[in-house]
Amino acid sequence: RPSAGGSAVPGRLSSSTQGGKGKRAVVQPLAASVVTETPAPAVAPARPVVDAPPRRRGGRGTVEHAAWKSVRQERWEGALELEGELPLWLDGTYLRNGPGLWNLGDYGFRHLFDGYATLVRVSFRDGQAVGAHRQIESEAYKAARAHGKVCYREFSEVPKAEGFLSHVGQLATLFSGSSLTDNSNTGVVRLGDGRVLCLTETIKGSIVVDPDTLDTIGKFEYTDRLGGLIHSAHPIVTDTEFWTLIPDLIRPGYSVVRMDAGTNERRFVGRVDCRGGPAPGWVHSFPITDHYVVVPEMPLRYCARNLLRAEPTPLYKFEWHLESGSYMHVMCKASGRVVATVEVPPFVTFHFINAYEEKDDEGRVTAIIADCCEHNANTSILDKLRLQNLRSSTGQDVLPDARVGRFRIPLDGSPFGELEPALDPDQHGRGMDMCSINPAHVGKKYRYAYACGAHRPCNFPNTLTKIDLVEKTAKNWYEEGAVPSEPFFVPRPGAVEEDDGVAISMVSAKDGSAYALVLDAKTFHEIARAKFPYAMPYGLHCCWVPRSTSDA
Numbered sequence: 415r416p417s418a419g420g421s422a423v424p425g426r427l428s429s430s431t432q433g434g435k436g437k438r439a440v441v442q443p444l445a446a447s448v449v450t451e452t453p454a455p456a457v458a459p460a461r462p463v464v465d466a467p468p469r470r471r472g473g474r475g476t477v478e479h480a481a482w483k484s485v486r487q488e489r490w491e492g493a494l495e496l497e498g499e500l501p502l503w504l505d506g507t508y509l510r511n512g513p514g515l516w517n518l519g520d521y522g523f524r525h526l527f528d529g530y531a532t533l534v535r536v537s538f539r540d541g542q543a544v545g546a547h548r549q550i551e552s553e554a555y556k557a558a559r560a561h562g563k564v565c566y567r568e569f570s571e572v573p574k575a576e577g578f579l580s581h582v583g584q585l586a587t588l589f590s591g592s593s594l595t596d597n598s599n600t601g602v603v604r605l606g607d608g609r610v611l612c613l614t615e616t617i618k619g620s621i622v623v624d625p626d627t628l629d630t631i632g633k634f635e636y637t638d639r640l641g642g643l644i645h646s647a648h649p650i651v652t653d654t655e656f657w658t659l660i661p662d663l664i665r666p667g668y669s670v671v672r673m674d675a676g677t678n679e680r681r682f683v684g685r686v687d688c689r690g691g692p693a694p695g696w697v698h699s700f701p702i703t704d705h706y707v708v709v710p711e712m713p714l715r716y717c718a719r720n721l722l723r724a725e726p727t728p729l730y731k732f733e734w735h736l737e738s739g740s741y742m743h744v745m746c747k748a749s750g751r752v753v754a755t756v757e758v759p760p761f762v763t764f765h766f767i768n769a770y771e772e773k774d775d776e777g778r779v780t781a782i783i784a785d786c787c788e789h790n791a792n793t794s795i796l797d798k799l800r801l802q803n804l805r806s807s808t809g810q811d812v813l814p815d816a817r818v819g820r821f822r823i824p825l826d827g828s829p830f831g832e833l834e835p836a837l838d839p840d841q842h843g844r845g846m847d848m849c850s851i852n853p854a855h856v857g858k859k860y861r862y863a864y865a866c867g868a869h870r871p872c873n874f875p876n877t878l879t880k881i882d883l884v885e886k887t888a889k890n891w892y893e894e895g896a897v898p899s900e901p902f903f904v905p906r907p908g909a910v911e912e913d914d915g916v917a918i919s920m921v922s923a924k925d926g927s928a929y930a931l932v933l934d935a936k937t938f939h940e941i942a943r944a945k946f947p948y949a950m951p952y953g954l955h956c957c958w959v960p961r962s963t964s965d966a
């Protein structure tokens with residue numbers, strides 16, 4: 415457990431990414447911190463790839479931001495220096511997952527989504543904060559550490575063939591799934607039974623971790639026979655259940671499955687057949703309502719051929735099939751029947767925000783409203799998230815426009831649905847991604863969403879924004895040069911109002927420092943920041959483990 419006030423052991427950098435001009439690089443933690451020793455890596459120490467403070471590169475005045483540099487050590491734990499005052503009710507653990515290690519020796523990965531998973535923890539109690547981070551010990555990460563090279567297929571990185579995989583061999587390993595990564599670098603969820611699960615898009619990359627020690631406990635074994643190799647990175651998790659989608663690349667469609675809390679057994683609920691295209695649309699996430707599961711079918715579709723390629727294609731494992739159409743399907747949770755399929759305007763989204771049922775005066779459901787962070791049907795965001803682009807374009811206004819896309823899916827048999835911006839995108843600088851809402855409103859009518867927006871010029875979402883979907887306005891938090899991660903909403907225990915709580919975001923600052931920022935969700939003003947004594951790279955998704963459940 416975190417031990418504030420412990421001895422000041424210098425934080426040794428122990429991963430392969432460290433080193434530096436013959437000297438061992440050292441992070442100076444705060445006096446009241448403890449560094450957990452990590453066994454030395456098997457890979458040889460290499461050229462430094464991480465430097466602090468930020469370095470000028472290429473003589474063009476660009477600065478490599480700490481957000482895009484690999485995490486400096488495999489694990490750390492210690493008390494965090496506070497600025498401001500934390501609410502005393504904030505009692506529990508904030509966890510954030512993300513791809514924080516993009517180097518093996520001096521080999522640098524290509525894409526933001528390739529990095530090995532780095533789990534960050536900030537535990538709040540009695541107005542104090544203790545921080546930690548640790549690499550998730552997936553098979554992919556351990557093999558990379560042991561062999562000094564990529565051994566499994568990541569988002570864009572693939573193992574170099576070096577003669578050991580023939581094309582036939584690759585096909586065999588692909589369809590058995592054995593060459594796919596289990597690098598669970600995307601999400602972290604607390605299941606209804608209290609287990610904490612890290613996730614990515616490969617099913618084998620479901621890994622159980624200990625929220626206190628950040629230990630990798632082991633693979634989450636699904637005990638059913640549903641199979642599948644990939645699923646949505648964002649299951650919908652409540653106290654009682656877990657919903658996810660399993661795309662079928664052979665017979666284009668999706669299985670909708672549900673798992674009861676306390677079990678490892680997914681049950682098949684129903685199937686959605688794709689309406690267009692040679693393969694299902696990418697389903698990084700999807701929304702549900704009280705009675706329905708919404709299955710998006712976007713023109714950015716998986717591509718089995720690209721899955722096999724050794725070199726990345728412009729859209730990685732995906733292909734853009736505008737001609738195939740875009741659809742939204744609605745499945746009844748109780749019967750598994752598809753009750754609506756509508757064609758909608760083309761769209762590109764990673765993240766659905768929420769969905770709810772629209773009712774008439776008699777209480778009959780007439781339509782489903784589904785909101786997402788929509789990239790104006792433009793796939794260029796995937797290329798913008800290449801590390802080289804992120805590192806070289808700081809300060810340039812190259813972030814493609816995005817908006818809150820609101821779908822209206824009529825349930826009266828009409829063949830078409832609508833897609834419109836839910837508010838003027840200028841309210842949030844035309845940047846929009848990495849969203850959260852009050853968990854009590856999942857699947858229900860809601861008013862507020864928290865997300866990252868843009869203060870232009872920028873090459874990446876650089877604000878935290880609170881969207882009011884009723885007033886159609888946004889409140890924005892911005893600090894020059896900061897790269898904030900998803901503002902994660904944590905409700906105040908006993909709260910009645912939807913925005914009574916805080917939004918927590920880990921911020922990688924311009925000066926190479928990092929801090930957990932706590933905003934009052936109502937006013938969106940800063941309440942406090944808890945500072946890490948070292949740089950922390952950008953990360954993706956979060957969860958909250960309340961104290962009562964995290965304490966043994």
Ligand SMILES: CC(=O)/C=C/C=C(C)/C=C/C1=C(C)CCCC1(C)C
Binds near residue numbers: 567615
């Ligand atoms: C971090 C993030 O948002 C998305 C990560 C997506 C990943 C890691 C996807 C990985 C995949 C493979 C390793 C092979 C199969 C295809 C695909 C799901 C793209």
Ligand SMILES: CC(/C=C/C=O)=C\C=C\C=O
Binds near residue numbers: 600846848875
């Ligand atoms: C970080 C991101 C998009 C940013 C653009 O606005 C998407 C991340 C997706 C995975 O979880």
Ligand SMILES: [Fe+2]
Binds near residue numbers: 955
């Ligand atoms: Fe995501």
